[in-house]
Amino acid sequence: MSEWPEPAVDYVQAITDTKLVLGHRYAQWALSGPSLEDDIGGASAAQEEIGHVRQLASKLEAQGRDLEWTKGQRDPDEFANAACLDRIDGDWTEYVASIAPADRAAWYLLDAIDRDDLEGLITKMGEDEYFHLEYHDARLETLAEEDPGTVQATLERTLPQALAFIGPASYDESEDPLYEAGFTDRPISEIRTAFIDHYRELFAETDVSLEDVDWDAPADDWNETRRRTGTDAITANDVKQLRGERNAEFALS
């Protein structure tokens, strides 16, 4: 496999970490939905995200990244997941309004990759993601009718976190290192515009106002490796669960 340009490994690692934590959150909430169909959808999405992680982890390993490290043998502050997945407090509405922006942002970053060695894999992931994102939007639309206050308050926090994960607005055609290197076919600024336009359009005819969302996030102290600002992270208990240590006795030898 040919070598990726310098910042690409961190870029794919952040997508992988987001999918790893996303799969974990889907699984944690898979019995908490308002209907059996919501639970089935969550359980299905959890399996698909973990499947994506396995595929991406092997690509990262080929670029020199330690497989065990990618699978979870590291400290919480070494995970580069979208910050809106760090913890999800509250009820099911907050859960949906937290995972939806993270899943969409991760897909937009993945879809922008322009590499022959990843093309087939990304196409397959896109088939899965179509249904994840359509489901999220359908659910956000119904929740916007039922509980617009909670949807709005949650999105005011999670949309800027997802935008930080996508990257800074200053990464345009002339400043985005991965676009310049030819690893992606569109700059971060273009991905941000598509992401912002999507949510503005989705909630345009609802009682959810996105007026107070910080669309300019992230601030200047953006960490390119962890694709966020600040030092927050998933919990040590999350990492323990991701490693599956407590279930090791059930593992097939």
Place this chain on the structure above:
Amino acid sequence: MKYEVFARINQGDEIKHIGNVTAKSDKLAKMYAYNTFDEEDWDMLAVVREDDYLQVSNDPKPTVGVSTNE
């Protein structure tokens, strides 16, 4: 709202009724059907609103009045 779910495995097969889902929007009904009835690689999977059924029978059979006193 209740939606009936229809599917076929191969192109040219008969379309069969495989179940139903209850959802608050058409979009959500489609996603529920996709996730819930994923046991096959369907060639076609569709949902129909229960309200859109145009009932043909299930009532007492219609009859045309015929006089026997002509």
